[in-house]
Amino acid sequence: MDFSSINPILLLASLMVAATPIILAAAGELIVERAGVLNLGVEGMMITGAITGFIATVTTGSPWIGFAAAAVGGAGLSLLFGFLTQFLLSNQVATGLALTLFGLGLSALLGQGYNGIKAPEFPKIDIPVISDIPVLGPILCSHDPMVYVGLGLIAGIWYFLKYSRAGLVLRAVGENHEAAHALGYHVIRIRILAIMFGGACAGLGGAYISLVRVPQWTDGMTAGAGWIALAIVVFASWRPWRLLIGAYLFGGVTVLQLNLQAAGIAIPVEYLAMSPYIATILVLVLMSAGRAPGSLGKIFHASR
Amino acid sequence: MTDTLLELRGLTKAYPGVVANSDVSFTIGKGEVHALLGENGAGKSTLVKTIYGLVKPDTGSMMLNGAAYEPSEPRAARASGVAMVFQHFSLFDALNVAENIALGMENPPAMGDLAARIREVSDQYGLPLDPDRIVGDLSAGERQRVEIIRCLLQDPKLLIMDEPTSVLTPQEVDILFKTLNILRAEGTSILYISHKLEEIRTLCEHATILRHGKVVGNCDPRQTSARDMAEMMVGASLHVPEKAPHEAGEVVLSIRGLSAPAPHQFGTALKNITVDVRAGEVLGIGGVAGNGQDELVAALSGEMKTAAGMVVIDGREIGRLGPNERRAAGLCAAPEERNGHAAAPDMSLTENALMTGAVRKNLVKNGLLDWPAAKAFAEEVIKAFDVRTPGPANAARSLSGGNLQKFVIGREIMQKPRVLVINQPTWGVDAAAAASIRQAILDLAVSGTAVVCISQDLDELREISDRFAALNEGKLTPPRPAKGLTIDEIGLMLGGAHDMEVAHVDA
Numbered sequence: 001m002d003f004s005s006i007n008p009i010l011l012l013a014s015l016m017v018a019a020t021p022i023i024l025a026a027a028g029e030l031i032v033e034r035a036g037v038l039n040l041g042v043e044g045m046m047i048t049g050a051i052t053g054f055i056a057t058v059t060t061g062s063p064w065i066g067f068a069a070a071a072v073g074g075a076g077l078s079l080l081f082g083f084l085t086q087f088l089l090s091n092q093v094a095t096g097l098a099l100t101l102f103g104l105g106l107s108a109l110l111g112q113g114y115n116g117i118k119a120p121e122f123p124k125i126d127i128p129v130i131s132d133i134p135v136l137g138p139i140l141c142s143h144d145p146m147v148y149v150g151l152g153l154i155a156g157i158w159y160f161l162k163y164s165r166a167g168l169v170l171r172a173v174g175e176n177h178e179a180a181h182a183l184g185y186h187v188i189r190i191r192i193l194a195i196m197f198g199g200a201c202a203g204l205g206g207a208y209i210s211l212v213r214v215p216q217w218t219d220g221m222t223a224g225a226g227w228i229a230l231a232i233v234v235f236a237s238w239r240p241w242r243l244l245i246g247a248y249l250f251g252g253v254t255v256l257q258l259n260l261q262a263a264g265i266a267i268p269v270e271y272l273a274m275s276p277y278i279a280t281i282l283v284l285v286l287m288s289a290g291r292a293p294g295s296l297g298k299i300f301h302a303s304r
Numbered sequence: 305m306t307d308t309l310l311e312l313r314g315l316t317k318a319y320p321g322v323v324a325n326s327d328v329s330f331t332i333g334k335g336e337v338h339a340l341l342g343e344n345g346a347g348k349s350t351l352v353k354t355i356y357g358l359v360k361p362d363t364g365s366m367m368l369n370g371a372a373y374e375p376s377e378p379r380a381a382r383a384s385g386v387a388m389v390f391q392h393f394s395l396f397d398a399l400n401v402a403e404n405i406a407l408g409m410e411n412p413p414a415m416g417d418l419a420a421r422i423r424e425v426s427d428q429y430g431l432p433l434d435p436d437r438i439v440g441d442l443s444a445g446e447r448q449r450v451e452i453i454r455c456l457l458q459d460p461k462l463l464i465m466d467e468p469t470s471v472l473t474p475q476e477v478d479i480l481f482k483t484l485n486i487l488r489a490e491g492t493s494i495l496y497i498s499h500k501l502e503e504i505r506t507l508c509e510h511a512t513i514l515r516h517g518k519v520v521g522n523c524d525p526r527q528t529s530a531r532d533m534a535e536m537m538v539g540a541s542l543h544v545p546e547k548a549p550h551e552a553g554e555v556v557l558s559i560r561g562l563s564a565p566a567p568h569q570f571g572t573a574l575k576n577i578t579v580d581v582r583a584g585e586v587l588g589i590g591g592v593a594g595n596g597q598d599e600l601v602a603a604l605s606g607e608m609k610t611a612a613g614m615v616v617i618d619g620r621e622i623g624r625l626g627p628n629e630r631r632a633a634g635l636c637a638a639p640e641e642r643n644g645h646a647a648a649p650d651m652s653l654t655e656n657a658l659m660t661g662a663v664r665k666n667l668v669k670n671g672l673l674d675w676p677a678a679k680a681f682a683e684e685v686i687k688a689f690d691v692r693t694p695g696p697a698n699a700a701r702s703l704s705g706g707n708l709q710k711f712v713i714g715r716e717i718m719q720k721p722r723v724l725v726i727n728q729p730t731w732g733v734d735a736a737a738a739a740s741i742r743q744a745i746l747d748l749a750v751s752g753t754a755v756v757c758i759s760q761d762l763d764e765l766r767e768i769s770d771r772f773a774a775l776n777e778g779k780l781t782p783p784r785p786a787k788g789l790t791i792d793e794i795g796l797m798l799g800g801a802h803d804m805e806v807a808h809v810d811a
């Protein structure tokens with residue numbers, strides 16, 4: 001065992017990377033749930049984004065086009081969920097679970113022939129001056145652009161929900177859809193848009209795994225990240241900055257256990273591998289969850 | 305005709321199986337408080353939803369200020385100067401007052417400016433309101449203020465109010481009426497929907513009466529008696545509940561030193577309540593909402609358990625028994641909230657009938673449900689209490705408030721209990737239905753049941769009670785004979801006089 005091999009600066013820097021897919025997917029799901037829709041298909045949308053992004057990147061050679069394709073892929077799959085739940089009024093829980101299964105199958109189908117290929121590298125951006133600052137520089141400023149997109153997304157969602165009129169309407173729809181309808185807001189239109197945004201974010205999160213973290217394609221490579229994202233939305237009491245904390249906590253345990261494995265600690269690898277998930281469950285149990293949006297998961301029909 | 309604000313011409317709206325509005329025409333003048341009267345299901349809600357742009361009429365037209373008015377959605381109605389205060393508040397519990405108000409406005413100012421305007425307008429109309437409070441923490445009266453101020457901030461020409469006083473205390477009603485009179489003086493027209501005829505007589509100068517979707521009459525409420533208006537609404541002479549003379553029998557229900565801690569944060573503790581109720585007697589319990597009514601019903605129905613000897617029926621201590629055991633012992637209860645407490649909204653009337661009737665009507669055989677018997681019981685209640693519904697297979701939520709209330713009260717009465725405990729039997733129920741419910745309560749008492757009726761409607765209590773007591777902060781005044789009791793005396797019982805009364809009794 002050699003703990004000295006664990007470098008705290010590198011640990012913190014890689015924590016930010018490990019948390020990014022969760023942040024992206026959870027941020028989208030937070031908007032969806034604040035609009036009163038429970039989409040349990042995050043995992044399916046992530047893996048679909050992972051493969052569409054991977055295919056687009058390998059084909060065009062540009063990770064940026066890949067991320068755009070991942071967003072479109074995730075949003076496209078979420079539109080299926082939106083159509084089923086908002087227009088055909090299907091049950092959101094069952095439809096979300098089906099969406100995950102469908103996404104896993106669809107991505108495996110699309111990914112045939114892409115196994116084992118390496119994705120073109122996504123260049124990191126080095127911010128001069130700041131990245132030279134000791135300790136803070138390498139932690140904060142040695143990342144690829146998507147890490148900052150994730151942070152910007154959280155800040156943007158926070159501002160959107162707290163200060164913008166559209167954000168207020170979105171919260172109102174999620175809080176009490178009947179009252180929002182009585183005031184003349186288009187509940188279904190707003191929810192469809194939220195669902196698509198959630199799908200796009202999940203797609204980005206998935207593509208981050210296949211294009212940056214791994215970076216290659218394997219079937220089922222999101223490995224439950226979508227479920228963690230769902231759990232973190234609840235942990236965060238549907239608030240954006242808490243969501244960031246939750247994602248870093250999960251990312252931190254993930255990175256730490258990898259480092260501990262590398263340091264050869266005398267705990268079976270399986271226990272270490274499950275530790276991020278156990279940590280998430282423990283935190284969920286210990287934190288009494290905040291108040292969920294009032295209409296979360298309820299079916300809305302204008303005549304009722 | 306320059307003083308006409310809104311004119312409705314031949315509005316008709318049909319839904320599958322029912323014509324909600326049929327050729328409805330009337331006009332509302334500028335600065336007029338116009339009452340819209342009608343029984344449940346007479347088409348009032350459909351009509352105001354049409355004016356507010358939530359419902360499109362099949363035929364007919366509307367003119368606002370001499371121009372054609374066809375709102376396609378509520379935004380268009382608001383833009384034309386029509387605002388509406390809903391019966392079931394269209395508020396968002398988790399949002400604060402300012403956010404709720406912003407949601408109901410077309411072009412809200414920045415939040416800081418809006419908060420200042422809310423303070424300004426709420427002071428101007430005597431409706432104090434803090435823009436930063438979370439709406440979920442407000443009382444019913446305060447929540448209504450939020451809705452009213454939301455409307456007022458848009459300088460409406462026409463304010464529609466759907467049953468605005470059904471959730472207010474008498475003091476809050478006074479405040480509301482003062483506000484409405486200020487608005488009227490400023491030239492705002494008000495379309496006022498209510499069941500409470502006395503209110504309409506004090507407030508409105510014109511009334512249109514709807515029955516089965518048609519306009520059946522117009523009157524000046526100040527010149528017309530409440531009884532005449534009620535008869536126009538019902539289309540028949542109105543029955544005033546009366547009680548056949550009879551003697552009170554032996555003591556059936558004894559409440560002995562009933563004390564219980566508040567069941568939740570916003571609840572009221574019950575403090576040493578002692579009272580006997582005799583067979584054939586109606587004990588009316590008045591009081592302002594939140595003084596222990598819900599807790600007393602819970603302690604009697606068995607939802608909240610107490611020490612065994614605190615509640616006694618026919619000499620048997622039942623304080624530790626649950627609701628079904630108490631039903632078996634002869635005590636039936638109907639709580640205030642019909643949707644979700646007295647009835648499960650998404651279950652059918654048969655299922656709802658079964659849930660409280662299972663014990664006394666033997667609807668369970670060897671652990672299996674006797675559906676034919678349950679259905680027959682539900683049909684019996686529907687028939688005896690004139691519940692308007694296509695049949696017992698319909699969900700409870702599909703019934704209008706008054707009809708569901710008739711069903712849940714009827715369900716308990718038809719079980720012929722030894723003791724009936726009811727909370728707010730006619731809350732939000734129209735005059736005809738209220739009269740029939742009260743008559744049924746009186747008939748039940750005459751047949752030998754001891755009735756405890758808790759209500760905030762003092763007229764109702766004076767009409768049906770033999771003895772009257774008041775709940776005040778969880779304490780019950782000693783009951784007094786209801787006959788000859790004046791409103792002033794009742795007011796004293798409801799207020800702070802309680803402590804003096806107790807001291808007097810102890811001495």
